[in-house]
Amino acid sequence: MRTVDIIQKKRDAQPLTTEEIDFIIEGYTSGAIPDYQLSAWAMAVYFNGMTAKETADLTMAMARSGDQADLSSIPGIKVDKHSTGGVGDTTTLILAPLVAAAGVPVAKMSGRGLGHTGGTIDKLESIEGFQVELTKQQFLRQVQEIGVAVIGQSGNMTPADKKLYGLRDVTATVESIPLIASSIMSKKLASGADAIVLDVKTGNGAFMKSLDDSIKLAQAMVEIGEQVGRETIAVITNMEEPLGEAIGNALEVREAIETLQGKGPADLTELCLVLGAHMVQLGGKAASYEQARAIVSELLHDGSALAKLKQLIGAQGGDAGITEHPELLATAAYQVPVLAEEEGTVSQIDAEALGVTAMLLGAGRATKDDPIDLAVGIVLRKKVGDTAQAGETIAELHMNNNEPMFTEDITQRTRSAFTFVQGEVAKPTLIYAIVT
Numbered sequence: 001m002r003t004v005d006i007i008q009k010k011r012d013a014q015p016l017t018t019e020e021i022d023f024i025i026e027g028y029t030s031g032a033i034p035d036y037q038l039s040a041w042a043m044a045v046y047f048n049g050m051t052a053k054e055t056a057d058l059t060m061a062m063a064r065s066g067d068q069a070d071l072s073s074i075p076g077i078k079v080d081k082h083s084t085g086g087v088g089d090t091t092t093l094i095l096a097p098l099v100a101a102a103g104v105p106v107a108k109m110s111g112r113g114l115g116h117t118g119g120t121i122d123k124l125e126s127i128e129g130f131q132v133e134l135t136k137q138q139f140l141r142q143v144q145e146i147g148v149a150v151i152g153q154s155g156n157m158t159p160a161d162k163k164l165y166g167l168r169d170v171t172a173t174v175e176s177i178p179l180i181a182s183s184i185m186s187k188k189l190a191s192g193a194d195a196i197v198l199d200v201k202t203g204n205g206a207f208m209k210s211l212d213d214s215i216k217l218a219q220a221m222v223e224i225g226e227q228v229g230r231e232t233i234a235v236i237t238n239m240e241e242p243l244g245e246a247i248g249n250a251l252e253v254r255e256a257i258e259t260l261q262g263k264g265p266a267d268l269t270e271l272c273l274v275l276g277a278h279m280v281q282l283g284g285k286a287a288s289y290e291q292a293r294a295i296v297s298e299l300l301h302d303g304s305a306l307a308k309l310k311q312l313i314g315a316q317g318g319d320a321g322i323t324e325h326p327e328l329l330a331t332a333a334y335q336v337p338v339l340a341e342e343e344g345t346v347s348q349i350d351a352e353a354l355g356v357t358a359m360l361l362g363a364g365r366a367t368k369d370d371p372i373d374l375a376v377g378i379v380l381r382k383k384v385g386d387t388a389q390a391g392e393t394i395a396e397l398h399m400n401n402n403e404p405m406f407t408e409d410i411t412q413r414t415r416s417a418f419t420f421v422q423g424e425v426a427k428p429t430l431i432y433a434i435v436t
Protein backbone atom coordinates (compact mmCIF):
# COMPACT_ATOMS: atom_id res chain seq x y z
CA MET A 1 0.00 0.00 0.00
CA ARG A 2 1.24 3.50 -0.78
CA THR A 3 0.14 6.57 1.12
CA VAL A 4 -0.02 8.66 -2.05
CA ASP A 5 -2.56 6.27 -3.60
CA ILE A 6 -4.78 6.52 -0.53
CA ILE A 7 -4.59 10.33 -0.61
CA GLN A 8 -5.46 10.28 -4.31
CA LYS A 9 -8.42 7.99 -3.72
CA LYS A 10 -9.85 10.32 -1.07
CA ARG A 11 -9.05 13.34 -3.25
CA ASP A 12 -11.23 11.72 -5.93
CA ALA A 13 -14.03 11.23 -3.39
CA GLN A 14 -13.86 7.45 -3.21
CA PRO A 15 -14.46 5.62 0.07
CA LEU A 16 -11.41 4.07 1.75
CA THR A 17 -11.31 0.48 2.95
CA THR A 18 -10.75 -0.53 6.58
CA GLU A 19 -7.21 -1.63 5.66
CA GLU A 20 -6.41 1.70 4.01
CA ILE A 21 -7.60 3.65 7.03
CA ASP A 22 -5.63 1.39 9.40
CA PHE A 23 -2.57 1.90 7.20
CA ILE A 24 -2.90 5.70 7.41
CA ILE A 25 -3.44 5.80 11.18
CA GLU A 26 -0.81 3.21 12.09
CA GLY A 27 1.70 4.83 9.75
CA TYR A 28 1.06 8.30 11.10
CA THR A 29 1.21 7.21 14.75
CA SER A 30 4.52 5.39 14.26
CA GLY A 31 6.03 8.29 12.33
CA ALA A 32 6.33 6.30 9.09
CA ILE A 33 3.94 8.68 7.31
CA PRO A 34 5.03 12.35 7.46
CA ASP A 35 2.92 15.35 8.43
CA TYR A 36 2.75 16.68 4.86
CA GLN A 37 1.05 13.54 3.59
CA LEU A 38 -1.39 13.46 6.49
CA SER A 39 -2.14 17.15 5.88
CA ALA A 40 -3.11 16.43 2.29
CA TRP A 41 -5.18 13.46 3.41
CA ALA A 42 -6.99 15.49 6.09
CA MET A 43 -7.79 18.22 3.55
CA ALA A 44 -9.17 15.61 1.15
CA VAL A 45 -11.39 14.30 3.97
CA TYR A 46 -12.42 17.87 4.77
CA PHE A 47 -13.65 18.40 1.20
CA ASN A 48 -15.02 14.96 0.37
CA GLY A 49 -16.23 13.68 3.74
CA MET A 50 -16.45 10.07 4.84
CA THR A 51 -19.14 7.42 4.84
CA ALA A 52 -20.49 6.15 8.16
CA LYS A 53 -18.38 3.02 7.77
CA GLU A 54 -15.18 4.96 7.04
CA THR A 55 -15.85 7.21 10.05
CA ALA A 56 -16.32 4.17 12.30
CA ASP A 57 -13.14 2.57 10.90
CA LEU A 58 -11.19 5.77 11.55
CA THR A 59 -12.57 5.93 15.10
CA MET A 60 -11.57 2.33 15.86
CA ALA A 61 -8.11 2.80 14.32
CA MET A 62 -7.50 5.83 16.54
CA ALA A 63 -8.94 4.13 19.64
CA ARG A 64 -6.49 1.24 19.05
CA SER A 65 -3.49 3.52 18.48
CA GLY A 66 -2.46 3.51 22.17
CA ASP A 67 -3.49 2.23 25.60
CA GLN A 68 -7.09 1.14 26.09
CA ALA A 69 -8.73 0.90 29.49
CA ASP A 70 -10.07 -2.54 30.35
CA LEU A 71 -13.09 -2.11 32.60
CA SER A 72 -14.33 -5.67 32.24
CA SER A 73 -13.57 -6.45 35.91
CA ILE A 74 -16.24 -3.94 36.92
CA PRO A 75 -19.70 -5.51 36.81
CA GLY A 76 -22.48 -3.63 35.05
CA ILE A 77 -22.81 -1.36 32.04
CA LYS A 78 -20.20 1.41 32.19
CA VAL A 79 -21.73 4.60 30.84
CA ASP A 80 -19.54 7.57 29.99
CA LYS A 81 -20.52 11.14 29.23
CA HIS A 82 -18.84 13.72 27.07
CA SER A 83 -19.49 17.39 26.51
CA THR A 84 -18.26 19.06 23.33
CA GLY A 85 -16.88 21.87 25.34
CA GLY A 86 -18.15 24.41 27.65
CA VAL A 87 -17.40 27.35 29.80
CA GLY A 88 -18.34 26.85 33.42
CA ASP A 89 -19.59 23.36 32.54
CA THR A 90 -19.77 21.85 36.01
CA THR A 91 -21.81 18.81 34.99
CA THR A 92 -19.25 16.01 35.48
CA LEU A 93 -18.78 16.91 39.16
CA ILE A 94 -22.53 16.47 39.63
CA LEU A 95 -23.23 13.61 37.23
CA ALA A 96 -20.50 11.24 38.40
CA PRO A 97 -21.88 10.91 41.96
CA LEU A 98 -25.51 11.23 40.82
CA VAL A 99 -25.32 8.36 38.35
CA ALA A 100 -23.16 6.27 40.69
CA ALA A 101 -25.81 6.73 43.41
CA ALA A 102 -28.29 5.11 40.98
CA GLY A 103 -26.04 2.04 40.75
CA VAL A 104 -24.43 2.75 37.37
CA PRO A 105 -20.63 2.32 37.70
CA VAL A 106 -18.70 5.47 36.78
CA ALA A 107 -15.05 4.90 35.85
CA LYS A 108 -14.28 8.36 34.57
CA MET A 109 -11.15 9.74 32.99
CA SER A 110 -11.18 13.50 32.60
CA GLY A 111 -8.89 16.19 31.29
CA ARG A 112 -7.42 19.49 32.37
CA GLY A 113 -8.56 22.81 31.02
CA LEU A 114 -6.88 24.56 28.14
CA GLY A 115 -7.60 27.99 26.70
CA HIS A 116 -11.07 29.28 27.52
CA THR A 117 -12.51 25.93 28.65
CA GLY A 118 -12.10 24.39 32.08
CA GLY A 119 -11.28 20.79 32.97
CA THR A 120 -12.78 18.53 35.61
CA ILE A 121 -9.36 17.44 36.87
CA ASP A 122 -8.33 21.02 37.73
CA LYS A 123 -11.66 21.55 39.47
CA LEU A 124 -11.18 18.42 41.60
CA GLU A 125 -7.69 19.60 42.54
CA SER A 126 -9.22 22.60 44.26
CA ILE A 127 -10.34 20.12 46.94
CA GLU A 128 -7.54 19.88 49.51
CA GLY A 129 -5.74 16.52 49.23
CA PHE A 130 -7.73 15.14 46.29
CA GLN A 131 -5.61 12.67 44.29
CA VAL A 132 -6.29 12.72 40.55
CA GLU A 133 -3.71 10.04 39.86
CA LEU A 134 -4.51 6.46 40.87
CA THR A 135 -2.86 3.27 39.68
CA LYS A 136 -4.93 1.12 37.34
CA GLN A 137 -5.59 -1.30 40.24
CA GLN A 138 -6.61 1.46 42.66
CA PHE A 139 -8.91 2.94 40.03
CA LEU A 140 -10.68 -0.35 39.28
CA ARG A 141 -10.90 -1.31 42.95
CA GLN A 142 -12.44 2.02 43.90
CA VAL A 143 -15.14 1.69 41.22
CA GLN A 144 -15.83 -1.88 42.38
CA GLU A 145 -16.11 -0.73 46.01
CA ILE A 146 -17.95 2.59 45.88
CA GLY A 147 -19.15 2.72 42.27
CA VAL A 148 -17.22 5.81 41.21
CA ALA A 149 -13.73 7.15 40.54
CA VAL A 150 -12.58 10.18 38.57
CA ILE A 151 -8.95 10.39 37.46
CA GLY A 152 -6.78 12.28 34.98
CA GLN A 153 -6.00 10.70 31.62
CA SER A 154 -2.76 8.86 32.07
CA GLY A 155 -0.39 6.93 29.90
CA ASN A 156 -0.55 6.88 26.18
CA MET A 157 -4.22 7.00 25.17
CA THR A 158 -5.23 7.73 21.56
CA PRO A 159 -1.84 9.11 20.45
CA ALA A 160 -3.14 9.11 16.86
CA ASP A 161 -5.84 11.58 17.83
CA LYS A 162 -3.40 13.82 19.70
CA LYS A 163 -1.09 13.98 16.70
CA LEU A 164 -3.86 14.38 14.14
CA TYR A 165 -5.68 17.03 16.18
CA GLY A 166 -2.46 19.06 16.44
CA LEU A 167 -2.01 18.79 12.69
CA ARG A 168 -5.63 19.73 11.92
CA ASP A 169 -5.29 22.78 14.14
CA VAL A 170 -2.59 24.24 11.88
CA THR A 171 -3.91 23.02 8.51
CA ALA A 172 -7.46 24.42 8.69
CA THR A 173 -9.01 20.96 8.87
CA VAL A 174 -10.59 21.04 12.33
CA GLU A 175 -14.13 21.80 11.11
CA SER A 176 -14.83 18.45 9.48
CA ILE A 177 -17.69 16.42 10.94
CA PRO A 178 -16.15 12.95 10.38
CA LEU A 179 -12.83 14.15 11.83
CA ILE A 180 -14.43 15.77 14.90
CA ALA A 181 -16.81 12.84 15.48
CA SER A 182 -14.04 10.23 15.23
CA SER A 183 -11.72 12.31 17.42
CA ILE A 184 -14.26 12.53 20.25
CA MET A 185 -15.55 8.97 19.96
CA SER A 186 -12.06 7.38 19.75
CA LYS A 187 -11.26 8.80 23.18
CA LYS A 188 -14.52 7.50 24.66
CA LEU A 189 -13.94 4.02 23.20
CA ALA A 190 -10.34 3.90 24.44
CA SER A 191 -11.47 4.79 27.94
CA GLY A 192 -13.62 1.68 27.99
CA ALA A 193 -17.21 2.94 27.87
CA ASP A 194 -19.95 0.43 27.02
CA ALA A 195 -22.45 3.22 26.38
CA ILE A 196 -22.06 6.95 25.84
CA VAL A 197 -24.18 10.04 26.48
CA LEU A 198 -23.02 13.07 24.51
CA ASP A 199 -23.81 16.66 25.39
CA VAL A 200 -23.42 18.51 22.10
CA LYS A 201 -23.38 22.25 22.72
CA THR A 202 -24.86 24.61 20.19
CA GLY A 203 -24.81 28.38 19.85
CA ASN A 204 -22.41 31.25 20.17
CA GLY A 205 -20.22 29.78 22.89
CA ALA A 206 -20.05 26.34 21.27
CA PHE A 207 -17.76 24.63 18.83
CA MET A 208 -20.76 24.20 16.51
CA LYS A 209 -22.51 27.56 16.20
CA SER A 210 -25.58 26.43 14.24
CA LEU A 211 -28.22 23.96 15.35
CA ASP A 212 -28.02 22.27 11.96
CA ASP A 213 -24.29 21.53 12.26
CA SER A 214 -24.69 20.44 15.89
CA ILE A 215 -27.32 17.89 14.87
CA LYS A 216 -25.12 16.62 12.03
CA LEU A 217 -22.20 16.17 14.42
CA ALA A 218 -24.47 14.40 16.93
CA GLN A 219 -25.81 12.09 14.21
CA ALA A 220 -22.28 11.23 13.09
CA MET A 221 -21.26 10.28 16.64
CA VAL A 222 -24.43 8.28 17.34
CA GLU A 223 -23.86 6.44 14.05
CA ILE A 224 -20.27 5.59 15.07
CA GLY A 225 -21.61 4.19 18.34
CA GLU A 226 -24.06 2.05 16.41
CA GLN A 227 -21.39 0.80 14.00
CA VAL A 228 -19.04 -0.24 16.82
CA GLY A 229 -21.69 -1.66 19.15
CA ARG A 230 -21.67 0.97 21.92
CA GLU A 231 -25.08 2.47 22.51
CA THR A 232 -24.79 6.23 22.13
CA ILE A 233 -27.24 9.08 22.48
CA ALA A 234 -26.71 12.80 22.05
CA VAL A 235 -28.48 15.70 23.72
CA ILE A 236 -28.19 19.02 21.89
CA THR A 237 -27.98 21.81 24.47
CA ASN A 238 -27.77 25.56 24.63
CA MET A 239 -24.48 27.48 24.74
CA GLU A 240 -25.79 31.00 24.16
CA GLU A 241 -24.66 31.66 27.71
CA PRO A 242 -22.44 29.81 30.19
CA LEU A 243 -24.06 26.96 32.10
CA GLY A 244 -24.94 27.76 35.70
CA GLU A 245 -23.42 30.75 37.43
CA ALA A 246 -19.84 29.88 38.40
CA ILE A 247 -16.78 29.90 36.15
CA GLY A 248 -13.56 28.93 37.90
CA ASN A 249 -12.28 25.84 39.67
CA ALA A 250 -13.15 26.06 43.38
CA LEU A 251 -16.19 28.20 42.49
CA GLU A 252 -17.51 25.38 40.31
CA VAL A 253 -16.91 22.75 42.99
CA ARG A 254 -18.97 24.90 45.31
CA GLU A 255 -21.66 25.22 42.64
CA ALA A 256 -21.68 21.43 42.18
CA ILE A 257 -22.13 20.91 45.92
CA GLU A 258 -24.95 23.45 46.03
CA THR A 259 -26.61 21.70 43.09
CA LEU A 260 -26.35 18.36 44.89
CA GLN A 261 -27.90 20.08 47.91
CA GLY A 262 -30.85 20.98 45.66
CA LYS A 263 -29.92 24.68 45.66
CA GLY A 264 -28.16 24.91 42.31
CA PRO A 265 -28.89 27.13 39.31
CA ALA A 266 -31.99 26.01 37.38
CA ASP A 267 -30.26 25.38 34.03
CA LEU A 268 -27.38 23.39 35.51
CA THR A 269 -29.75 21.32 37.67
CA GLU A 270 -32.06 20.55 34.76
CA LEU A 271 -29.22 19.60 32.40
CA CYS A 272 -27.77 17.23 35.01
CA LEU A 273 -31.16 15.58 35.51
CA VAL A 274 -31.59 15.11 31.73
CA LEU A 275 -28.06 13.77 31.11
CA GLY A 276 -28.17 11.72 34.32
CA ALA A 277 -31.49 10.15 33.36
CA HIS A 278 -30.15 9.12 29.95
CA MET A 279 -27.05 7.64 31.61
CA VAL A 280 -29.15 5.68 34.12
CA GLN A 281 -31.39 4.39 31.34
CA LEU A 282 -28.42 3.31 29.16
CA GLY A 283 -26.90 1.77 32.29
CA GLY A 284 -29.91 -0.52 32.48
CA LYS A 285 -31.19 0.81 35.80
CA ALA A 286 -34.54 2.02 34.45
CA ALA A 287 -36.97 0.74 31.85
CA SER A 288 -37.84 4.14 30.44
CA TYR A 289 -36.51 7.69 30.36
CA GLU A 290 -39.37 8.82 32.63
CA GLN A 291 -38.50 6.20 35.22
CA ALA A 292 -34.81 7.11 35.04
CA ARG A 293 -35.66 10.76 35.43
CA ALA A 294 -37.72 10.02 38.57
CA ILE A 295 -34.78 8.05 40.01
CA VAL A 296 -32.14 10.76 39.48
CA SER A 297 -34.50 13.47 40.67
CA GLU A 298 -35.08 11.57 43.92
CA LEU A 299 -31.32 10.93 44.41
CA LEU A 300 -30.53 14.59 43.86
CA HIS A 301 -33.17 15.82 46.26
CA ASP A 302 -32.82 13.26 49.07
CA GLY A 303 -29.07 13.83 49.56
CA SER A 304 -27.94 10.44 48.20
CA ALA A 305 -25.96 11.97 45.35
CA LEU A 306 -24.26 14.41 47.72
CA ALA A 307 -23.39 11.52 50.05
CA LYS A 308 -21.84 9.74 47.05
CA LEU A 309 -19.73 12.81 46.25
CA LYS A 310 -18.55 12.84 49.87
CA GLN A 311 -17.59 9.17 49.55
CA LEU A 312 -15.77 9.83 46.26
CA ILE A 313 -13.77 12.73 47.70
CA GLY A 314 -12.87 10.70 50.80
CA ALA A 315 -11.79 7.68 48.76
CA GLN A 316 -9.42 9.81 46.70
CA GLY A 317 -7.82 11.45 49.73
CA GLY A 318 -9.68 14.75 49.62
CA ASP A 319 -11.24 16.78 52.41
CA ALA A 320 -14.78 15.36 52.34
CA GLY A 321 -15.93 17.96 54.88
CA ILE A 322 -16.35 20.48 52.08
CA THR A 323 -19.55 18.71 51.02
CA GLU A 324 -21.11 20.11 54.21
CA HIS A 325 -18.97 23.23 54.39
CA PRO A 326 -18.21 24.40 50.85
CA GLU A 327 -17.05 27.71 52.36
CA LEU A 328 -13.86 25.82 53.35
CA LEU A 329 -12.81 25.67 49.68
CA ALA A 330 -10.12 28.07 48.55
CA THR A 331 -11.50 31.61 48.24
CA ALA A 332 -9.97 34.56 46.48
CA ALA A 333 -8.78 37.63 48.41
CA TYR A 334 -11.04 40.14 46.61
CA GLN A 335 -14.66 40.05 45.47
CA VAL A 336 -15.33 42.80 42.98
CA PRO A 337 -18.86 43.46 41.67
CA VAL A 338 -19.38 44.28 37.99
CA LEU A 339 -22.24 46.76 37.68
CA ALA A 340 -24.72 47.35 34.87
CA GLU A 341 -24.20 50.75 33.25
CA GLU A 342 -27.85 51.20 32.32
CA GLU A 343 -31.16 49.45 32.71
CA GLY A 344 -31.89 46.57 30.34
CA THR A 345 -32.62 42.90 29.82
CA VAL A 346 -29.82 40.41 29.17
CA SER A 347 -30.26 38.89 25.68
CA GLN A 348 -26.94 37.08 25.39
CA ILE A 349 -23.83 36.28 27.44
CA ASP A 350 -20.70 35.50 25.45
CA ALA A 351 -19.48 32.29 27.08
CA GLU A 352 -16.20 32.22 25.18
CA ALA A 353 -15.34 35.81 26.16
CA LEU A 354 -16.02 34.98 29.83
CA GLY A 355 -13.92 31.83 29.50
CA VAL A 356 -11.04 33.93 28.22
CA THR A 357 -11.58 36.49 31.00
CA ALA A 358 -11.55 33.75 33.65
CA MET A 359 -8.32 32.47 32.11
CA LEU A 360 -6.77 35.97 32.33
CA LEU A 361 -7.84 36.07 35.98
CA GLY A 362 -5.73 32.96 36.45
CA ALA A 363 -8.44 30.25 36.45
CA GLY A 364 -7.21 28.70 33.20
CA ARG A 365 -4.12 28.11 31.10
CA ALA A 366 -3.05 29.84 27.92
CA THR A 367 -0.46 27.10 27.33
CA LYS A 368 -0.32 23.51 28.54
CA ASP A 369 2.15 24.04 31.40
CA ASP A 370 0.88 27.32 32.88
CA PRO A 371 0.11 27.21 36.62
CA ILE A 372 -3.47 28.07 37.58
CA ASP A 373 -5.10 29.81 40.52
CA LEU A 374 -7.84 27.51 41.80
CA ALA A 375 -9.67 30.20 43.81
CA VAL A 376 -10.32 32.84 41.16
CA GLY A 377 -13.14 33.15 38.67
CA ILE A 378 -16.42 34.80 37.79
CA VAL A 379 -19.91 34.33 39.24
CA LEU A 380 -22.82 35.48 37.08
CA ARG A 381 -25.56 37.31 38.93
CA LYS A 382 -27.70 37.84 35.83
CA LYS A 383 -28.49 35.38 33.07
CA VAL A 384 -30.30 35.65 29.74
CA GLY A 385 -33.87 36.89 30.33
CA ASP A 386 -33.03 38.72 33.58
CA THR A 387 -33.35 42.50 33.83
CA ALA A 388 -30.85 44.74 35.58
CA GLN A 389 -31.18 48.29 36.83
CA ALA A 390 -28.35 50.75 36.29
CA GLY A 391 -25.79 50.12 39.03
CA GLU A 392 -27.03 46.60 39.79
CA THR A 393 -24.49 43.76 40.06
CA ILE A 394 -24.45 41.56 36.95
CA ALA A 395 -21.41 39.49 37.90
CA GLU A 396 -18.89 39.11 40.68
CA LEU A 397 -15.15 38.79 40.09
CA HIS A 398 -13.16 36.60 42.48
CA MET A 399 -9.60 37.92 42.26
CA ASN A 400 -6.25 37.50 43.95
CA ASN A 401 -4.81 40.60 42.28
CA ASN A 402 -6.64 43.91 42.67
CA GLU A 403 -4.21 46.15 40.88
CA PRO A 404 -6.41 48.96 39.44
CA MET A 405 -5.52 48.55 35.75
CA PHE A 406 -5.95 44.79 35.88
CA THR A 407 -9.25 45.11 37.75
CA GLU A 408 -10.50 47.66 35.23
CA ASP A 409 -9.56 45.45 32.26
CA ILE A 410 -11.25 42.37 33.75
CA THR A 411 -14.34 44.40 34.70
CA GLN A 412 -14.62 45.81 31.17
CA ARG A 413 -14.22 42.40 29.57
CA THR A 414 -16.88 40.91 31.83
CA ARG A 415 -19.32 43.74 31.23
CA SER A 416 -18.88 43.58 27.46
CA ALA A 417 -19.64 39.85 27.47
CA PHE A 418 -23.24 40.81 28.35
CA THR A 419 -25.61 42.07 25.63
CA PHE A 420 -28.52 44.15 26.93
CA VAL A 421 -31.71 45.06 25.08
CA GLN A 422 -34.86 46.95 26.02
CA GLY A 423 -38.04 44.95 26.68
CA GLU A 424 -38.59 41.30 27.54
CA VAL A 425 -36.34 38.41 26.51
CA ALA A 426 -37.51 34.81 26.80
CA LYS A 427 -35.42 32.39 28.89
CA PRO A 428 -33.36 30.35 26.41
CA THR A 429 -34.28 26.81 25.43
CA LEU A 430 -31.95 24.47 27.31
CA ILE A 431 -32.47 21.24 25.34
CA TYR A 432 -32.93 21.55 21.60
CA ALA A 433 -33.03 17.94 20.48
CA ILE A 434 -32.20 14.37 21.38
CA VAL A 435 -30.43 12.31 18.72
CA THR A 436 -30.61 8.53 19.07
Ligand code: URA
Nearest residue numbers: 165179180181183184
Ligand atom coordinates in the same frame (compact mmCIF):
# COMPACT_ATOMS: atom_id res chain seq x y z
N1 URA B 1 -12.91 18.02 20.34
C1 URA B 1 -12.17 16.93 20.08
O1 URA B 1 -11.85 16.17 20.97
N2 URA B 1 -11.81 16.69 18.81
C2 URA B 1 -12.14 17.50 17.78
O2 URA B 1 -11.78 17.22 16.66
C3 URA B 1 -12.89 18.64 18.08
C4 URA B 1 -13.27 18.87 19.37
Ligand code: CA
Nearest residue numbers: 088243244246
Ligand atom coordinates in the same frame (compact mmCIF):
# COMPACT_ATOMS: atom_id res chain seq x y z
CA1 CA C 1 -20.97 26.61 36.05
